[in-house]
Amino acid sequence: MNTPDTVRHLIDRVPALVWRVTSDGCGDYFNERWHAFTGLPSGPCDVRKWQAAIHPADVEDLRGLLASPGGGTTEVRIRNTAGGYCWFVVKCGPHVGEDDARAMHHVVALELDSERRPGEDGKDVSNGVPVPWENVPTMAWSTRADGYLDYANERWLECCDLTLEQARGWGWRAGVHPDDREGITATWLRLLETGEEGYHEARIGSEAIGWRWCVSKASPARDASGRIVRWYGALFDISDRKLAEDALRRSEAYLEDAQRLSHTGSFGLDPQTGTLYWSEESYRIFEYPRSVTPALALVIARTHPDDLGLVERSLGRANVQDEEIDVSFRLLMPDGRLKHVRILAHRALGEDGARTLVGAVVDATAARQSEERLHRTHAELAHVTRVATMGELAASIVHEVNQPLAAIVTNGGACLRWLDRPEPDLAEAALSVERMVADARHASDIVRQLRAFASKKTPASMPVDVNAVIRETLPLIGMGQFRKGIVLELQLAEKLPAVLADRVQLQQVLINLISNAAQSVGEQSRDAATVPIGIESALTADGAVSVTVRDSGPGFPPDIARRVFEPFFTTKPDGMGMGLSICRSIIEAHGGRIHACNNDGPGAQVGFVLPAHDPAQSEASAC
Known part of the structure; x- marks a missing residue:
């Protein structure tokens, strides 16, 4: 009761x-x-x-x-x-x-x-x-x-x-x-x-x-x-609480699986106390055992010595200026392996009003290795194409090299005749020798450029003068194929800013564009006294450098211009369809863009635009 x-x-x-x-x-x-x-x-x-x-x-x-x-x-x-x-x-x-x-x-x-x-x-x-x-x-x-x-x-x-x-x-x-x-x-x-x-x-x-x-x-x-x-x-x-806990566990499990699949870890850093929290995937990326308490010192210990300054400056700017972090750097693992990671983070306001640095760390090693393999493949394909181009231009190359050699023989004979006189004319003989030296240097320059063009070197970007590259490229093509009546008309703008590029790769692009233009007007050159091919350089409205090759041929058929840069697409009976595709890869790898279209009048034009080199920006990136 x-x-x-x-x-x-x-x-x-x-x-x-x-x-x-x-x-x-x-x-x-x-x-x-x-x-x-x-x-x-x-x-x-x-x-x-x-x-x-x-x-x-x-x-x-x-x-x-x-x-x-x-x-x-x-x-x-x-x-x-x-x-x-x-x-x-x-x-x-x-x-x-x-x-x-x-x-x-x-x-x-x-x-x-x-x-x-x-x-x-x-x-x-x-x-x-x-x-x-x-x-x-x-x-x-x-x-x-x-x-x-x-x-x-x-x-x-x-x-x-x-x-x-x-x-x-x-x-x-x-x-x-x-x-x-x-x-x-x-x-x-x-x-x-x-x-x-x-x-x-x-x-x-x-x-x-x-x-x-x-x-x-x-x-x-x-x-x-x-x-x-x-x-x-x-x-x-406690059913509601259990449901919430189960939902949270599922969410955490899905998040952990997603992070493992995408090789992306998450972290939170308290700038005041230095306390660091990170996810399971972060442990895997930095390769620390789960028993280790996360700490910023552990990240620094894994950072490649050459990248320490970059990481410390990025963290310092985020702490002082409240900036977002987007930094890529390398990890040097204990066994000597290199890892490429990217950290993105920003300051978040917690419920207690304290600011915490919240972000993600992405293991980009596999992506970087794939990118490097792709670059090597592009470089090898570009090299093969350059060698093939040299084969196609063999007659012109022989002509260009033969000219200074023939001049050397002629001047050498003249020198001997000036010296064989009863009273040797030393002044004329010296002039002949000077001409021989100049012709020898000219031949040497052509051979040097040919060797550079055919070499299999890793592309190296440096500030280059586009107009100078255009002028250096013309001897590689040779005047032989232009004796059919094709005339090159150069319209090069003065005082153009330098571009950051690989000189040999730019020459390869120019040779391909000029050769295509010459083939396009080939039929016309048989009937006309002269057929012009225009090569222009200019400064764009946004400060970039543009190069355009124009011809007066039949132009592109409808809907073809947008496809000419596709791999294996060609309008030539014996073409491979790789030339313009490689040109596009080269220009885009330099941060530029390439285009093709018909002229307002006869013919077509193909050109590219490269960003101007900014020395101040390069120095800031290096820091």
Whole structure:
């Protein structure tokens, strides 16, 4: 029989903080555990006194719960006698007492931490105020000292889908999910053996009504000698929390898989304390064991010595100027391997108002290696094309080299004749020798340029004068193929800025464009006295350098101009379709762009644009 004294005793012993709040927020009743945990007076008090135990950041949440007619559940922090805060699940439910017309709320708080609460002295703090246990918004139970369940309130029985008769003794296990029965039984037996307070999470219910995650907490009641006389417990529904935890675990698992697949780790750095947090993938990228505590010093230790300054300056700018970080650098691993990584980060404002550096670290090693292999392939293909071009221009090259050699022979003969006179004409002989030296140098320059053009060197960009490259390229083509009536018309703008490029690769592009133009007007050159091919250089409106090769041939058929740079596309019967494709790769690798279109009049034009070299920007990048 549930007499008021029995109900008060049960409420005082249940392992939860229980209190009752009136419509104006005043505390009307507090159980023994409230007093023992908070150390606040147990009698009725105004709203400020009992809310002094609630963490300031959680007061508004609790007020909102009390203001709700139907009550509800939330999580708040409650201060203990030591001055620290512990997290509690708080459930609030409305009740109007039979002897009191005032609207009230019963509040039950179950601690989420596994710590043992402050000791209890058995003092009755109910002040004689009866509280109907069935109206307290929690699921309560009680057993004998040997663990035999002999009481459970209606809320508990409804949750377990059992009657009290079915639940008596150890029958309550029928209300526990089959997969969880062994675990909760083992915990209960351990508590009975040790006499300690404890809890266990399990699914409660039945197949008929469904299963809900709950936490069951038990606490022993002792007599004056310390002997356990009863056990009291409470059951709290934590299904919503479990669902949120499961969703969070899934999200973290998906994020970890995504980071592993994309080789992207995440991190957070507190600039004030230097505390660093990073993800599992960050451990894998920097190749540190999971047992190591992340630290900025570990990142610095893995950074390549030549890139240390770059990394330190980037971090310094982000800390002082609040700039975003986007820096690529190398890691030197203990076994000598190199890794290429990129860090992107920005300052984020936390809930506490503190600024944290949040970002991602990307392992770009595989991408960089693929890029280097692609560059090597392009360079090898370009070299093969240059050698093939030299074969096509062999006759012209022979002619260009033969000219200075023939001049040397002629001047040599003249020199001998000047010296063979009865009175040698030394002045004329010296002039002939000077001409021989000049012709020899001219031949040497042609051979040097041919060797450079045919060499298989790694492309090296440096500031070059585009007009000078154009002039140096013409002897490589040779005038032989232009004796058919083709005339080169140069319109080179003066004082053009230098471009950052590989000289040999630019020559390859120019040879290809000029050769294509010559082939395009080949038929016309048979019928006309002269057919011009224009080569122009200019400064664009945005300060870049442009080079255009124009011809007066038939032009491009419709829809062909946009396809001429595609690999293996050609309009020539014996063409491979790689020349212009390689030209595009070369120009784009230099940060430029290439285009092709028909002229307003006859013929077509193909040209490219390269950005002007900025020495100041290059120095800043090097820093």
